[in-house]
Amino acid sequence: MSSIDRRTLLKLVGLIGATAAMPFSLARAADRPLVVGFIYVGARDDFGYNQAHAEAAAIIKTLPNVVVIEEENVPETVAVQKSMEAMIRQDGATLIFPTSFGYFDPHVIKMAERFPDVHFAHCGGLWTEGVHPTNAGSFFGYIDEGQYLNGVVAGFASKTKKLGFIAAKPVPQVLRNINAFTLGARSVDPEITTTVIFTGDWSLPIKEAEAANSLIDQSCDVLTCHVDGPKVIVETAEKRGAMTCGYHADQSALAPNGYLTGAEWNWETPYRAHVATSQAGQPMINFLRGGLKEGFVKTSPYGPLVSDEAKARADAVKAEMLAGGYAIFRGPLKDNQGNEVIAAGTALGQTDVVLESMDYLVEGVRGQI
Amino acid sequence: MADLDLATFFLALLAGAIRVGTPFIFVSLGECLTEKSGRINLGLEGILVSGAMAGYAVAYLSGSAWTGVLAAGGTGLLLGLLHGAICSLPRVNDIAVGIALMVLGTGLAFFLGKNFIQPQAPSLVAIGLGDWSDDERVRSALSINVLFFIGVALAFALHWGLRSTRWGLMLRLVGDHAESARALGYRPVLVRIAATAAGGFLAGIGGAYLSLYYPGSWNEGLSSGQGIMAVALVIFARWQPMRCLWAALLFGAAGAIGPALQSVGISTGYYLFAAAPYALTLAVMFITCRPNQTLSGAPGELSLTR
Numbered sequence: 001m002s003s004i005d006r007r008t009l010l011k012l013v014g015l016i017g018a019t020a021a022m023p024f025s026l027a028r029a030a031d032r033p034l035v036v037g038f039i040y041v042g043a044r045d046d047f048g049y050n051q052a053h054a055e056a057a058a059i060i061k062t063l064p065n066v067v068v069i070e071e072e073n074v075p076e077t078v079a080v081q082k083s084m085e086a087m088i089r090q091d092g093a094t095l096i097f098p099t100s101f102g103y104f105d106p107h108v109i110k111m112a113e114r115f116p117d118v119h120f121a122h123c124g125g126l127w128t129e130g131v132h133p134t135n136a137g138s139f140f141g142y143i144d145e146g147q148y149l150n151g152v153v154a155g156f157a158s159k160t161k162k163l164g165f166i167a168a169k170p171v172p173q174v175l176r177n178i179n180a181f182t183l184g185a186r187s188v189d190p191e192i193t194t195t196v197i198f199t200g201d202w203s204l205p206i207k208e209a210e211a212a213n214s215l216i217d218q219s220c221d222v223l224t225c226h227v228d229g230p231k232v233i234v235e236t237a238e239k240r241g242a243m244t245c246g247y248h249a250d251q252s253a254l255a256p257n258g259y260l261t262g263a264e265w266n267w268e269t270p271y272r273a274h275v276a277t278s279q280a281g282q283p284m285i286n287f288l289r290g291g292l293k294e295g296f297v298k299t300s301p302y303g304p305l306v307s308d309e310a311k312a313r314a315d316a317v318k319a320e321m322l323a324g325g326y327a328i329f330r331g332p333l334k335d336n337q338g339n340e341v342i343a344a345g346t347a348l349g350q351t352d353v354v355l356e357s358m359d360y361l362v363e364g365v366r367g368q369i
Numbered sequence: 370m371a372d373l374d375l376a377t378f379f380l381a382l383l384a385g386a387i388r389v390g391t392p393f394i395f396v397s398l399g400e401c402l403t404e405k406s407g408r409i410n411l412g413l414e415g416i417l418v419s420g421a422m423a424g425y426a427v428a429y430l431s432g433s434a435w436t437g438v439l440a441a442g443g444t445g446l447l448l449g450l451l452h453g454a455i456c457s458l459p460r461v462n463d464i465a466v467g468i469a470l471m472v473l474g475t476g477l478a479f480f481l482g483k484n485f486i487q488p489q490a491p492s493l494v495a496i497g498l499g500d501w502s503d504d505e506r507v508r509s510a511l512s513i514n515v516l517f518f519i520g521v522a523l524a525f526a527l528h529w530g531l532r533s534t535r536w537g538l539m540l541r542l543v544g545d546h547a548e549s550a551r552a553l554g555y556r557p558v559l560v561r562i563a564a565t566a567a568g569g570f571l572a573g574i575g576g577a578y579l580s581l582y583y584p585g586s587w588n589e590g591l592s593s594g595q596g597i598m599a600v601a602l603v604i605f606a607r608w609q610p611m612r613c614l615w616a617a618l619l620f621g622a623a624g625a626i627g628p629a630l631q632s633v634g635i636s637t638g639y640y641l642f643a644a645a646p647y648a649l650t651l652a653v654m655f656i657t658c659r660p661n662q663t664l665s666g667a668p669g670e671l672s673l674t675r
Contacts, residue, residue, distance in 0.1 A: 043589050045486045073479075073589060164632075197631040200643035205591055206389060207643070209584035210625050213388075214381050214632035217506045232584040235489075240509060254489065368636040 033065045034095060034279050037087035039080060040072040041100035042203050046229035048248040049202070049265075053099045053123070055249075056267035060275060069093060076102030084111045088118055095278045097271070099123045100202070101171060104138065112136035119284045121274045123267075124173060126356050127286050139270040139288035140173070141296030142350045143247075144180035145321050146263025147224070148328050149299055149314050150245035151184020153260045154222040155192055156310030157243055158185070164215030165196045166208055166225040166233055170369040172358045174226045177263075179362045180328050181224060181245075186364050188313070195220055196367035202228040212236040222260065234259065243305060250300045261314070262300035269295045291350055292321045325349065335360035336367075377506060378633050384510035385625020386618045387517055388583050392417070392575035393617035394520035396599035397606065398527060399571030401613050403449075404603055405531065406564035407544035407557070407670030408456060411467025413572045414596025415474020416448045420576025422478035422485065425587035429490035434581050437490065438516075441577030442570045448474055449569020453562035463672055471596070485587050493582040514582045516574070520614075523571075527610035540564060544668035572596065598650050605653040607666035623649050 044054035050072065061068045069091050074083050080103050087093040088111075096118060098108050104125030112120045112133040120136040127138040154163055163185055167174045182194040195215060199207040204227075212223060212233045223237045224245040231254060237244045238255035246252065246262025270288050277285055290296035299318070302311055320326040327349055331342035341360050342348060348355055361367060396413055403410045410416075420441035428437025452470050456463045496518075499511030531537035540560060543550045547557040579595075580587045602620060606612035627642035641648075 043483075043486055045483070046588060047487065195632060195634070196636075197628050198636070198639050198643075199628070200640055203588070203590040204593060205584040205586070205588060206579075206593065206624065207628060210385055210389065211628040211632070213384070213509065214625075214628045217377055217381050217509065218632045220632075229588060229590075231586055231588070235585060366634050367631065368639075 033067045034275065035067045035069065035087075035091055035093040036060060036275060036278075037084070037091065037093040037096040038068065038070045039074050039083055039087075039096070039098045039100070039103070040070070041074060041076060041102075042072065042228045044070070044072050046203070047231040047251060047254070048227070048229040050099070050228060052248045052265040053097075053267055056265075056271050057097075059268050060271050063272075063275060065279070066275060074100075076100055076107075078107070080107045081111055084108075084120075088115055093118065095119045095121065095274060097121050097123065097274075101125065101173065108136055109133065119274070119278055121270075121284075121288075126172075126353065129286070132286075134286065135284050137284050137286035137288065139274070139285070140356075141265060141267075141270075142289065142291030143173075143263050143265065143297045144176045144328060145291045145326075145350070146297050146299050147177045147245075147247075148180040148184035149318055149321075150224055150247075150261060150263055151181040151186075152188055152314045152317060153302070153306055153310050154181070154224070154243070154245055155185035155188030156307055156313070157260055157305055158192065158222050160219045160221045161189060161192045162218070162220045163192060163194045164212070164218075164220035164223040165194050165365075166211045166215070166223065166227060167196055167198050168202045168227045169200065170198060172356055175358045175361060175369070176355060177226050177247075178365060178367075179358065179360075182362055182364045183328060184317075190364075192364065194365050194367075196361065196365055198367075199227065205229070205232045208232045209236045212242075213240070216240045216242050246300050252300055252303060255303075257303075258305065259300070259303040260306050261302050264298050264300055266295055266298050289351060292318065293324050329355060334363045336363050336365050338363075375633075378629055380506060380510050381629040381632070382622055382625055385629060386622035387513055388621070389624040390618045390621020391514065391517045391520055391583070392578045392595055393599055393602060393620050394517070394524065394614055395575030395578065396572045396596055397602045397613040397617050398520070398523055398610055399445075399568035399575070400599055400603045401568075401606070401608055401610055402527065402540075402571070403565045403568035404608060404671060405540050405544045405668055406561045407547065407668050408453070408463045408561050408565055409467060409600070409671060410449065410452050410470070410565055410568055411464055411597075411600060412448065412452055412470025412474060413467075413568075413599060414592060414594065415471040415478075416445045416569050416572040417474075417576040417579070417596040418478045418592050419448060419474040420445045420573030421580035421591055422482040422576075422587055423573070424577030425490050425580040426482065426485045428492075428581055429485060429488050432491060434491045434493045437581055438493070438574060438577040441573040441580075443573070445569040445571070445573020445576070446566050447569070449566040449572075450562065452569070453565035456565070457558045457562060479589055482587055482589070486589075489586070490581065492585045493578075495582070514578065516578050516582065520617075524610045524614040531610065541668070544670050547670050572599075575599075594647075598646060601650045601653050604657050604667075608668060609666065620646055620649065 040050040101124040125138040185192045197211040222243045243258040252259040327347035329348040331346040332344040333342040423444040424437040424441030427440035495512040499508040543557045543560045623645040
């Protein structure tokens with residue numbers, strides 16, 4: 001016995017231990033549930049952006065071998081880095097969905113560099129090959145298709161030929177929605193204008209109510225928006241007898257009279273795709289996009305004030321979008337300063353990434369970035 | 370065209386000042402009352418948010434908006450009482466307690482209010498003072514909530530009450546010189562607790578206005594710092610209820626100017642106008658709180674001046 005000194009004993013024990021643990025640890029790795037983290041910028045039940053995400057997250061929760069953790073009200077500051085780090089270190093999350101636009105640069109990028117084994121599926125950012133880490137990626141839906149259809153329906157419904165758009169911040173996605181909405185309305189009547197009001201942040205209920213009132217005072221009779229929670233805007237417009245087109249989720253319950261239709265998210269589709277690749281251990285899907293056709297977005301049912309003519313036109317455009325290849329942004333297209341932004345003969349398909357760095361408002365929009 | 374737009378713009382600004390300013394009236398009058406007794410309650414933000422949540426929840430559950438307003442006031446009263454009671458213990462700093470109350474109030478409201486973001490509660494009805502007009506815009510601008518008139522009446526009442534009643538004199542004495550008050554047989558601690566509770570009650574009502582009338586729904590971003598701004602507003606108003614009223618309307622107009630300008634097509638620098646209320650707060654603090662200048666009109670017992 002004395003021939004085995006302490007060092008050898010330790011070696012032996014360690015070897016036995018490692019051999020014994022090997023098959024089990026491998027088996028556990030395969031069985032271990034995928035921990036998925038969702039981070040929302042606002043409340044999960046805001047009748048809007050965060051609710052659309054949370055509804056899809058609830059579906060992901062029901063998938064086998066998946067554990068979902070959620071955190072809401074995380075501002076687009078260094079706070080989101082702390083939330084992500086906590087999810088990774090404390091909960092063992094290996095797939096994170098930071099769902100707000102402002103999380104991407106620099107927060108998601110920084111964390112992706114620090115944790116190369118974790119997948120970061122950001123919603124809305126523009127992931128660029130060679131610039132951003134490969135374990136990060138962005139997915140988004142072409143909701144401007146829904147906003148274009150909103151515009152078509154609004155164009156038929158408006159009597160004053162003035163529409164209102166309440167927007168949070170002039171980021172490319174918001175501008176694209178404003179432009180698509182305006183183009184849709186002007187495809188019905190080129191005289192129509194859209195007045196845009198930027199409130200400055202994603203959720204400012206008092207500003208949004210003020211903006212809705214101001215627009216209605218300026219005789220805009222159909223309103224739509226791109227803020228996180230459209231509830232206040234839809235309710236204010238309904239009280240004042242104006243019509244609304246919804247955004248993010250179905251708000252028809254809030255405005256049974258004036259709700260025309262709406263552009264809604266269907267995040268379940270991209271979520272499922274990311275969860276499937278993570279579970280299969282495949283590399284990250286860095287760039288994932290889709291519109292009506294791919295099931296990333298959907299439209300609300302038509303409200304009582306939508307005419308048959310409007311339904312027919314909107315349904316025809318929708319059918320073209322569902323078939324694929326419908327281009328909302330076609331040249332010649334001018335911005336509202338009079339500069340040509342898309343040359344005649346050019347049609348930018350929905351998948352064109354140029355559209356994701358949009359920095360102009362088209363002709364017919366009253367407002368400035 | 371330009372004339373019409375200008376007229377609508379000023380109408381929108383006036384209407385906005387009343388709509389956005391009403392909660393400021395309540396919160397600042399409440400804080401004015403509290404500070405007159407010699408205490409600062411920084412927790413008004415928490416009370417405002419709690420009031421908004423409680424008002425909305427109770428209005429939804431009971432089906433009556435006015436019951437909601439009372440519940441909001443009651444919540445504010447309780448939180449004010451809590452602040453007043455804690456601050457009456459020896460060696461307790463009222464500013465620190467206020468900050469704690471702010472965090473407690475907002476946290477509780479977010480936690481308890483989770484289930485009330487979705488449902489629609491009945492809202493308070495407005496009085497249509499503009500029904501004589503054919504213009505929809507005028508009618509909308511002049512449909513004013515009765516709480517606004519209550520707020521205005523309250524400002525006058527406080528102005529008169531603080532100046533010409535025995536109660537007002539006692540409150541001011543307690544706030545200015547507690548030892549004299551004690552020598553006269555008053556009990557400063559009780560007066561202060563009562564003043565803080567009353568201030569909380571008013572702030573709670575301000576919260577109910579937010580959730581039950583304008584913008585008229587409960588969510589977590591509802592207050593956006595209005596309770597904090599109201600504290601600055603009281604300093605700006607030099608602890609005088611009538612000035613609180615004007616200052617509240619001014620802050621309301623500052624909040625309304627951004628959307629109103631953009632709707633008439635002036636959108637250059639809208640982000641600057643969006644910051645107007647906050648910039649105004651900073652300016653007020655800068656002008657009134659320089660170290661080499663004593664605050665005229667400040668109650669002598671305030672920890673701010675002592």
